[in-house]
Structure formats: structure tokens, C-alpha cells
Amino acid sequence: MPVQTDMMNTTALSSAPIHAVGVEWELIVQTGNYSSVQTAMNDAGLEFINVKTDGSVYANQRPDRDGNVGGEGIEVVFPPMVIDTDFIQTLSRVEAVLNTFNPYTNKKCGMHVHVSNSPVKAGQVCAFNAASKRLRHGRYLSDIQTNDVWFDDPINSLLVWDVCCRYAMNQTRINNHLAKSRWTGWQRNSSNYGHYCLPFNKVGHDALLALSNPSIEQTRDCIQDHQHSGRYNAVNLSCWGRSTIEFRQHQGTFDATKTAQWCSLLHQLFTWSHAERMAVSEDRTIETPEMPFRRSRTSHNGLNRAGVLYRLIRQEGGMQTIEIMNELGCSAANVRTMISEAIKPRLIREGARSGFDVNEVLIRHQQQHFGSSYGDGVQFNGYEILKTVNITGSYGLLPENRIGTHGIFSGISDNDFSFWEARAYQLGHNLRTWSCWDGVMR
DSSP states (O other), X not given: OOOOOOTTOOSSOTTSOBOOEEEEEEEEESSSOHHXXXXXXXXXXXXXXXXXXXXXXXXXXXXXXXXXXXXXXXXXXXXXXXXXHXXXXXXXXXXXXXXXXXXXXXXXXXXXXXXXXXXXXXXGHHHHHHHHHHHTOOSXXXXXXXXXXHBOSOOOHHHHHHHHHHHHHTHHHXXXXXXXGGTSGGGTTOTTTTTTSBOOOHHHHHHHHTOOXXXXXXXXXXXXXXXTOTTOBSEEOTTGGGTEEEEOOSXXXXXXXXXXXXHHHHHHHHHHIIIIIEEEOOOEEEEOOSOOSOXXXXXXXXXXXXXXXXXXXXXXXXXXXXXXXXXXXOOHHHHHHHIIIIIHHHHHHHHHHHTOOHHHHEEEEOGGGGTOOTTSOGGGOEEEEOSEEEXXXXXXXXXXXXXXXXXXXXXXXXXXXXXXXXXXXXXXXOGGGOOOOXXXXX
């Protein structure tokens, strides 16, 4: 069955960063073992797929309703890949190989997805999958010696926090689209029911939203401390040092369509938060106005004293007050008045338009700057207006009147939305009963 998904046709900005995803399938094969499955993968040209035994997966002791019983638990690990046609085809090819070994899943099985904590460089997206398969480095990205060739810098900690908050706020909504074994077991504290993928509870949700501009470590510790489950959470930040963020809640599957849709939904969490919820400004250099004063029509088309003063001090190193007094024929008090009442207000207005702080460009130098000694007199200090100022970029949440919605399905296509609604009804969950945790995003 071909995979049906519109994952790459979302409403988010096309320039939004693209992350790699690494998939892990836990399942049971009734014929053969991990070694024979690996051999079959190699023979099918899928040698970049890593197959190994999984001690946390136990076979059925009695036949399930489909007659599946016995076998060996294995884990199938995909290399990190960007979500494109090749990714979908790879999922389908691996699924086809597994189907020759009479596979099945039970409540012990899960699907884990690692999302890279750094976007793939824009110029490397098309070549990334082929390179990742060739490197065969497994689910993590930290072992790549050429990381700086393929990836940009890690994403901002505020974006990670926002993604975690949105997942927590929509936890009950997410549960409705996953098997019940992946969200009811934490109440039983049993490894049979979701013990390895603890969903957000009310306490964890409230503590997470109470954080203010947290670091990665603070977000990670908040989740672990209030969930009391170490790394076995629906969202696991313990692998940040290995360059990924892990999502553990999906039930076991080796279905290409379900996998592609889940990966797309997780990726869209990052895409939407970045494009629609974050205010991002880059580092930039701003030039101060060359002359904010107009020539006077009543003074022979010449500049007044304030205009000339502006020109005198807008030079490297500025000018000493005593020199200004000689140039303009005025007192030190007059100089101070022109600075505070004529020049500074104009720079404040220009700064509001251009994005600089007047205190960053209008500098009052002490006597020592001009080679004089402290105490020589105020006429030996001076002023300078910088010609350019470097503005450091900022990263923060958009204001409430502009920020995008926090819903789990924000930005996905109508077809993908219909897929998830159909999944909920297939699982027998009543969508009209769900409700998000109480709380307001910052």
C-alpha cells in the first residue's frame, strides 16, 4: 500500500528550518532472528538499516486475536533522514522486508523518533539522506565528524521549551490518536503499559509552563523531576548532548504510513513554533543619521549651532568640550543643553525607527579620554556619536496578538488532519471528550 501524506505541503513558511529524523521500530519476528533480518536488509540494498535484539520487548506467550505468538524481539534503527520522498520510500522498503518474517507488535513495543536538535543546512538538504545512509552512524548525530558541514547551530532553548509546552498542553489530544497502552500505564506503574513513555501529567504540565526563558538543562530537569521517570518520558531531552530530541510515545508499528505521519507531525511542531510563534532578529549593523537637522531657512540656509555640534562630535573619538566651545562660541552649559534638548531627542526618534538605543550611540567621554586628568574641569570632557552600531539579534515569543496557535495540528494539511481524525476513530476514542490541560502559554 503506497504511503499517503502531505507532510511536505504545510502552511508554515517554506524557509523554515528542516530537521532530520531518526526512527526506531520495536517489533517481534516469528520466523528468523535479528541476524537473519539484518542479512535480508543487506540483500535488499538496505545495509544502512541496523537490526539488533531488544531485551525490553517480549513475545506473546499466548496467541493474540490475530494468532501471533512467540518469536524474537528486535529493534530496527533507521539513519537520520530528512522527510522527503526518499524517506517515505525507505520506510516502505524496510516494511516490505520485515513482512517476510511474520512480524507483529504488542504492548511491549514502541516507536521512538529522534529529531535533530540542529536544522540541516539549507544547501545540504537534498544531499543529506544519501550521505546519512553512506555514513551509517545510527540514530544519533553526535558521532559525525563533519557535523558542521551538514548542520546549522542547535536551535534556541526557548524554541525547545515551546515545543515541549505545546506537547504538554495537547497531551490529552495526542493520547486520543495513540494506542491506550501508551498513555494509561503510568497510573499502574507497570512496564506493560507505557512505563517507558510517560505522558505529561498535570503537575509536569504546570511546572513546565511556569518556567521563564529556560535553558535546555532547566527544561529537561523540570520534565524529569515532575514526571519522576528519568528519560522515559513522552518527550526526552536527555539525548540533547547526542544532538537529538527523542519522542517516545507512539505505539509499536512497522507501518510506513503511520511512521511517516507521526514523523511529519513531530517535525511540524518545530516548524510551526519557529515560523509562527517566535520573534527572530539577526545580528546587524546600523548607521546613525549623517545629519538629522535641517538647514534653517531663516539663517542663510546654514545649520544652527546644534546641527554643527552634531557634525563635530559624529567622528571617531568625538570632540572635547573645550574645542566645541571654541568652534561654536558658546559655554560648556550651552553644549550640555544642546546635547540633551536638541541632539538626544532626535537620536531617540531615529533609534525607535532603526532599532538602536540612544545610550549606545551617544557617548559622554571623561577627561582621561582626551589626555586630561580627572578634576581638570568639565570643559575637558567630551562627546561622541558613533557612526555605526552593532545590534545583537534577539529570539523570543511573539506578543499575544501575533503569536500562532499552540494546537498540535497547527500548520498541517487537510489530508493529514483527516488521517489523524480517522486514526482516533479507528482506535475507538471519542474525540468530543478530550480537553487540554488548563493553562495559558506565555
